[in-house]
Amino acid sequence: MSNGIIGKKLGMAQVFAEDGAAVGVTAIEVEPSVVLQVKTKAKDGYDAIQIGYGRIKQKNVTKPLQGHFNKANKGFFRFVKEFPVQSEKYEVGQEITADIFKIGDYVDIVGTSKGKGFQGVIKRHGFGGGRATHGSMFHRAPGSIGASADPSRVFKGTKLPGQMGNVRKTIQNLEVWQVRSDRNLLLLKGSVPGSQNGFVLIKKAKKKSA
Numbered sequence: 001m002s003n004g005i006i007g008k009k010l011g012m013a014q015v016f017a018e019d020g021a022a023v024g025v026t027a028i029e030v031e032p033s034v035v036l037q038v039k040t041k042a043k044d045g046y047d048a049i050q051i052g053y054g055r056i057k058q059k060n061v062t063k064p065l066q067g068h069f070n071k072a073n074k075g076f077f078r079f080v081k082e083f084p085v086q087s088e089k090y091e092v093g094q095e096i097t098a099d100i101f102k103i104g105d106y107v108d109i110v111g112t113s114k115g116k117g118f119q120g121v122i123k124r125h126g127f128g129g130g131r132a133t134h135g136s137m138f139h140r141a142p143g144s145i146g147a148s149a150d151p152s153r154v155f156k157g158t159k160l161p162g163q164m165g166n167v168r169k170t171i172q173n174l175e176v177w178q179v180r181s182d183r184n185l186l187l188l189k190g191s192v193p194g195s196q197n198g199f200v201l202i203k204k205a206k207k208k209s210a
Contacts, residue, residue: 002096004083004203005033006053007186009111011196015177015187025177026192028200030184032095034074039082048084051096052077054199079199098179098186105176106205111194115166125159169193173208 007028014022037050054077058066061076069076072093101107121127121142130138142161146154171193178187186202194200 002049002051002083002085002090002100004081004201005030005096005098005100006051006079006081007031007200007202008054009192009194009196009198009200010185012191013187023177023189024191025187025189028186028188028192028202030098030186030202032097032184034072034077035090035092035094035096036068036072036077036080038090038092046084048082049090050080050082052080054078081201083203097181098184099181101176101179101186101202101204103176103179106173106208107176107188108203108205109171109174109188109192109200110203111169111171111192111198111200113165113167113169113193114195116164118162119164120161121159124161124164127159173205 007030010027010029012024012026015025017023031053033051033053035049036052039046039048039050041047052069052072052074055075056078058076061069066076074093074095116123120140122129122140127140127142129140130136130143132139142159145158145160146152171190174192175189176186177189178185180187192200
């Protein structure tokens, strides 16, 4: 069985557990992904499947990729991703759905965090800032960042203002709260990186099992 799939983040909601506790969940749309290529250890040196997700128009696909997608004869796709498999048998054109997960499973989510532009040290790194008293000239500045004697330079990695967000993030060990196969939905307990309608990779957790 494949250990992962591609999905689209729809947003967060609140559901109630059996004991009445409110639980924050993230809804992810998991349309069926199509197997585009099956790689084997004998032919390619490793076992994996290549899947496509997010159907797009033919005019938006290069001719080499059109030929590759036509082997599956299931349309054209925005995303192509490989997932390792073990000894399972797959066929080109086969569809993979949310049913590879079940309630209580744990997954790792890979997505691109929201871009927040150029930010200062207080928002970007959580600095406390200076006093907000009369006459203070130090409110949201980073303070001293270098040494005057040895070494007379600024160390690499010093926390300074700069671009915040818009980076690849992995959140580990999120619990699968519900699987709604009829609506191609996964509900994951907790938050997921990225903005609404952003695409994410959903993989079986490496460090935790149900």
